[in-house]
Amino acid sequence: MTTERSNEASYNNSAIVDYYSDFVSTGLFHYEELLIDKYFASGGKTLDVGCGVGRATIPLFEKGYKVIGLDFAEKMIMAAKSLNRAIDYRVGDILSTRFDDQEFDNILFSFNGLMLLGTYEERLKAVKETCRILKPEGNFIFTTPYLDNKTLKSYWLEKAFSLDIDVQNMTWDQQLELGDEQLEDYGSDFFLHVPFIPEIEKMLDEAGMKVLFFNTEVGL
Template sequence: MPSVMEKKAEEVGRGGLIDGAGVRAQYEDPKTVAYYSRAVSGVGLWRSEEKIFVKTFTPEDSLLDLGCGSGRIAIGLWELGYRRLLGVDFSAPMVAEARRLARLLDYGIAFRRGDATRLTLDDEVFDGVIFGFNGLMQIPGRESRRKALTEVRRVLRPGGNFVFTTHDRRLGKFLGFWEEEAKAWVNGPPVVGLGEFGDRLIVTEQGPVFMHIPEREEVLEDLAAAGLEWIEDHWRQDLANETAPVRAFSDECRFWVCRRP
């Protein structure tokens, strides 16, 4: 009999490998949309995010917020004085909620639906791109993640910066787990629907959430393959002491800053 995790993976992957359509369906669920909507005011911009964004971008920069969800980061940036903002998300209900919240607050932020792996945006139009809250790693398949990185490079102006976050298999408290997981993958994916070592299906109150957990070297290789230049990376805990709501919302992660040469 399949485990609960396998049943959830089959739900998302519809019996095959988990793909973008399966992940998108998770973020079109009303429970998930409501959860992220509450986070706009209940969590807000993280201290670590604010520190990195203010250091990396100027208020005059044109910024793309990829995987914007219900607008938590874009709204936080507006409140910091950034005005040239576009939020893009592949979930139409998330985009609708982001627009609703921006109207409610009377913030002039544009939001639109789009796929990070094939953006319908012109070349070299943004001074900066943000892919927050581990959104890049919710794209199944390394090839697809590299496509998203290539798209980021395409829409960035030369010299433009890209900020994103990931989890990391080398986080101390999870080292033992990943050692055991490596053994489990010797004969193939231990859970139906997962395609690559590092793939996880996390069962939450809102439903199953796909996440790829990389190691630092993997991310550096992907950045190089996409033609992006690494600048710096930091554990979140080294950037700021986060509030309790932020720590409840997201586990420890790694911040990345890179540039289009």
């Protein structure tokens, strides 16, 4: 079973769906709202990738955005539709969408969703697909954890030691390996990649994107 498919099965787990259904009332995080208000075209056509049950999708809809919620977990989409049938929710994969070129004014991929993809190549493919369906003047907001502020902490040092990795002299493959995590929650297994900042910059550059804002305090 691949890491991505493992995540898909986990996000279709009823306990996880229930958790996200309870969490939906949280709405947009404060920093998300600030960035959306600053960088998103007001009222524009907006894609919420990895929308889950609609934590961010519903507030975007209420703000007047023409929003589509996209998630690969069918049960998440079913739960989202039960909460708000006025929103256009779709089951789909950001690695290969059916959207037209330059269809969206704004794209959001929140809650570390991009880093749930199992390989660097998949994450790059997702960003390239985002770039394809985003208008030239459009903006893409995503969040991610990052290793640069954690490599001196005991967990990462112990992991590096167990993998025979010198954190001061790592190869590219070792950086990727160190960032790959297998997590467990609500009886389900999850894959999450925690990148170094240069990896994020490399990925965006290869996809042809320009960074407008980056905040290491909240992982933006």
